[in-house]
Amino acid sequence: MAMGLMGWGLLSPMALVALGLPLGLILLSARRQRPQPVALGTARFFDEQGDAATSRRRWRVSGARWWAAAAMTLGVLAAGRPQPEEEDGAVYLLTAHVDRSPSMFLPADPTEPGGELRIDQALRLTSSWLTSLDPSTERAAVRWRAVEPGGVDVVLDAGEEPPRALRQVPRRRAVPPRWGRLTAPGAIFVTDQSPPSVSREVGVFASGGAAVPGPVAIGSGGLLDWGGRDGAPLVERAAETPIRVFISPDLPAPLIGLADLWAAERGFPVGGSDEGAALSVRTADPRGDTEAGPGSTAGRDGWTAAFRAVVTRRARGEGGWRPWLSAPDGPALVWARSGEIEVAFREVTPAASTAEAFALSWARLFDSHLQPPPEVVALDERRGAGAPASRGPQLASAMDPEVLSRRAGRAARGRRVELVLLVGAGAAGLLAFALRLRGSP
Amino acid sequence: MPQLPSPGVDLGGDLLARIGAFATQLAAAREREEVGRRRTLRGDGQEFVGYRPYRPGEDLRRFDWELLARLDRPYVRVHRSEAREDWWVAVDASASMGVGRPGKLQSVAEAAAASIAVGLRLGAKITLVCSGGESARRPVHLTRTAELGRGLASLESLRATGRGGLEDLVANRALRAGARGCGRLLLFGDLLDVDPADVLRLLGGRRRLHLGQVLAPEEWDPAAVGDGDNASAGASAFVDPESGLRRRAGQDLVRGLDGYERSLEAFVGRWSELAAAHGMSHRVWSSADAFERFLPDLLR
Incomplete structure (x- = not known):
């Protein structure tokens, strides 16, 4: 939109070149209207009103030509496709x-x-x-x-x-x-x-x-290094910082035993604080100040267990937390994310018949959520x-939908103005035609 | 000085046919009107013209008994008079006659040509005189219908120029003397430069004077000069092509038109009154009018 006036511009400013037409018409009409003396045998019957030599050239244009010029001007403006000029935000x-x-x-x-x-x-x-x-x-x-x-x-x-x-x-x-x-x-x-x-x-x-190249996994004796080429054996080396597991002491006793066994099996030391541990297994309510609800029976991977003193854990879908185990009536009993596992119960009694599946299932949970040191990359x-x-x-x-909407609005306003201009041009043209028929040149 | 819009004459096209039809029609009507009158152009002359139905009271010597026996209807013989009438036709060819579209000169040339044709058809001897140039010094004499072409050629050679109009003709003693013996004198022009006293001097004896006065459309209505609803926008001044007199138009035109129209009306009225008072025939028309419209009344 190269040209703008009073907040309006033209999408096709080159159309203004055609304004030369009405301008030419006016100039041509003015030129043609240059007054000429007319021979009249009866001129003597006019009263003397002064020397005709003082007559001035008159720039009068007939009504038909004015209207024709107006019709052309309006038509040209319509052809220029007027639209409001407004600043768009982010486009x-x-x-x-x-x-x-x-x-x-x-x-x-x-x-x-x-x-x-x-x-x-x-x-x-x-x-x-x-x-x-x-x-x-x-x-x-x-x-x-x-x-x-x-x-x-x-x-x-x-x-x-x-x-x-x-x-x-x-x-x-x-x-x-x-x-x-x-x-x-x-x-x-x-x-x-x-x-x-x-x-x-x-x-x-x-x-x-x-x-x-670099460590890609945790081995039993440290980190497994990849040499940078597929097919070559991984080399085990000691981790720069020891891989430690934190097991919260307020966990139900079966889980503490199971986690200790799993850590010993993997060769990970247990203890220390929650901070910096490769895996932290803890309760969702460590201080025990949440009133425990009724018990529930739940299971997965072929095992079942009775859970008692279930606490309501805040739903934390964000941050990568995912429920691992849920009670049939809804509340999640175990939440997990990389390096962290939280349980929402204070007591658990695995069914004796599925104790083996229970241990295997939890061990898989610990394995899958063990967070290796930062230098370990898959x-x-x-x-x-x-x-x-x-x-x-x-x-x-x-395109920004809001901008699109604003632009559509502006285009609609532009089209309305274009239509008004076209109607005006048509009306002016008809008027010029009618005047022409009446004898106006 | 502005250029004259219509300085010449063109008698081509279907004009000859129109003149022929007009002359036949008018001459026949004239013969019908005058055949029973004693003083007619036609009388008991030797030249046999034809027959017409007998009217009760007519001279039985003109009765055609043979035709009565054959047709069982009474007819009388008609003869052309042996005493032929002289017509003088004078045409104004001064510069003011070049005004108008069609021009005044064109209009009076057509009217004069038609009048000559009528006169020849009625057996008159025609003398055509025109103002300006050679024509004024060389009158054209026509005695037979076959000579009409010579008259038309003379008229067609006219050009509106100079200041000498009908006044030059009517004030010319030699011409006046030549016209003294004629039965009819037809003056065609705008009569703008003619002194009525000079015209009255042409009257005398049984001579009939016919005054054909033409004005151009823009002389009838100067406001029509220009552009339709913006009439007279194209005229800054009106100029008399003979005297060079200029009158400013423009924004004062509307105010000046009232006075102009009054003056023009008085001018035309004076000629009408003069004609009525002295038994002259006078008709005034626009150069846009066809001669068939006004000439029958003028020649009556």
Whole structure:
């Protein structure tokens, strides 16, 4: 919209060139109206009113021509497609989903362990593209969102730097994102390895990166190191910091015994505090100040047990907590997340017939939620992430719905004005035609 | 000086056919009217013209007994008079006659041509005189219908120019003397430059004087000059093509029109009154009118 007046502009300002038509008509009419002396044999019958030489040129244009010029002017303005000129806020709404799984915090170049991380590189690529947008035509707001539950979620202008919090290692290990569920107009995937099949409307900024050797699991004698090539045997070495298990003393006695046995079997020392433990098994109500409810019978994996003095545990769906065991009537009895297990009962009596399944099931629970030291990264994540990728999303599909709505409103107002102009042009044209028929030139 | 819109004459197209039809029609009517009168253009002359039904009281010597026996109806013989009447036709070709679309000169040339055709058809001898140029010094004499073309050619050669109009003709002693013996004198022009006293001097004996006065449409209505609803917008001044007199128009035109119309009406009225008072035939018309509309009354 190059031209504007009183808050209105023209979508096709080049149409104004056609204003030369009515202007030409007026000028031509004025030229044709240049007065001429007329021969009249009976001129003597006019009274003497002065010397005709003083007659001035008159710039009079007939009514028909005025109306014709008005019709043309209105038509030209309508052809210019008028629309209100208003500032839109953010025109495009983008959502940058930042992968914060452990691989993102591996060094981009394995030969420089203290150098740039994959997440730094991916964010840099993303910022580079965002700042390349022309603010005058491609203004965008970016919602920076860490994919792990409860992570960063802020909206910034496209020109601003991504939030620093995104570069901090999450307290709990994040699982790799399920990109398919995040596919949406305006979505940007910030990751290390470009997803194999992504919709073209989604942007992908992947750092890429070579395989990073290092510990991939916890062995019985320490950490298992991966050498960087598949097929080679893993080498066990001692962990720099010991892997410790915390078992809360106020747990029901069967669970304490079971956890102690499991830790001894795995070779993990038990004790210390909750802080820094690779696995913490505790009650949901450590001080016992919550009134216990009635008992319940529940089970899974082929075992059943009687639970008594069940307490109501706050529902904590966020933060990665998941119920592992629930009573038939609803309340969850066991909650778990990586490195932590909470039980919501004070007494448990496994059925004697399923005691073996009970022990095996709980041992699997402890194994699956054991949080290894930070240097342990799964083998899949340590593998190479391929080449860097940088592809912006399709902006057309990321238009801010509010802006779209405002634009639609403006377009509708513009069309109404266009219609009024066209009707006016038609009416003026008809009037000019009627005057012409009446004899006006 | 503005250019005259219609300075010439064009007698082409279907004009000749119109003139022929008009002359036949008017001459026949005239013969019917005058055949019973004693003083007619036609009398008991030798040239046999034809028959007409007998009217009670007529001279039985003109009765055709043979036709009565054959048709069982009474008819009388009609002869063309041996005493032919002289007609003088004078045409104004001064510059003011070039005004109008169609021009006044074109209109009077058509009227004069039709009058000449009627006169020849009635057996009159025609003398055509025109003001301005060679024509004024060389009257054209026509005695037979076959010579009509010569008269038309003379009229077609006219161009509206100069200041000498009908006044030059009527005030010219030699011409007056030549016209003295004629039975009818037809003056065609705008009569703007003619002194009525000079016209009255042309009267005498049994001579009949016919005054054909033409004005252009814009002379009838100067406000019509210009653009429709913006009439007269195109005229800054009105100029007399003969005297060069200029009158400013423009915004004063509407105010000036009242006085103009009064003056024009008085001018035309004076000629009508003069004609009525001295037994002259006078007709005034617009140059846009066809001669068939006014000429029968003028020639009556």
